[in-house]
Amino acid sequence: MDASTDTVFIRGLEIPTLIGVVEWERQVEQIVVINLELATDITPAAARDDLREALDYSVVLRRVKEFVGASTFQLVETLAERTAQMVLDEFSVRRLRLELVKPRPNSGGHTVGVIIERGAPAE
Numbered sequence: 739m740d741a742s743t744d745t746v747f748i749r750g751l752e753i754p755t756l757i758g759v760v761e762w763e764r765q766v767e768q769i770v771v772i773n774l775e776l777a778t779d780i781t782p783a784a785a786r787d788d789l790r791e792a793l794d795y796s797v798v799l800r801r802v803k804e805f806v807g808a809s810t811f812q813l814v815e816t817l818a819e820r821t822a823q824m825v826l827d828e829f830s831v832r833r834l835r836l837e838l839v840k841p842r843p844n845s846g847g848h849t850v851g852v853i854i855e856r857g858a859p860a861e
């Protein structure tokens with residue numbers, strides 16, 4: 739194990755958004771849940787105990803909330819893909835794993851969603 743396996747994660751980020759293909763889903767927001775694993779070298783921040791050297795998860799979290807909350811995609815695939823691309827474009831992240839869960843509370847309690855990995859290949 740070394741710094742190439744370091745991960746900053748955000749789990750259980752609940753965000754209301756317009757998502758779905760059927761008519762009622764275009765009218766009311768639903769909660770989606772995002773889990774993110776962000777590959778980043780944590781050693782500079784750890785060595786100096788300095789947030790300025792770190793991937794600040796509060797900033798990532800705020801940006802993901804803003805991006806997802808303002809989106810109006812039909813498919814969970816599209817929302818996951820665009821969110822992943824935005825994070826890779828705007829933050830110092832080599833690779834990420836994003837899980838997007840749509841709880842669908844009115845349909846018997848099951849959840850659906852997608853899991854994607856994007857960015858540089860794992861070493």
Ligand SMILES: Nc1nc2c(c(=O)[nH]1)N=C([C@H](O)[C@@H](O)CO)CN2
Nearest residue numbers: 757758759760763812813814815842
């Ligand atoms: N692979 C997918 N299948 C489905 C999606 C989706 O986003 N990706 N969406 C729907 C509907 O919006 C559904 O959630 C409404 O009940 C159906 N299948």
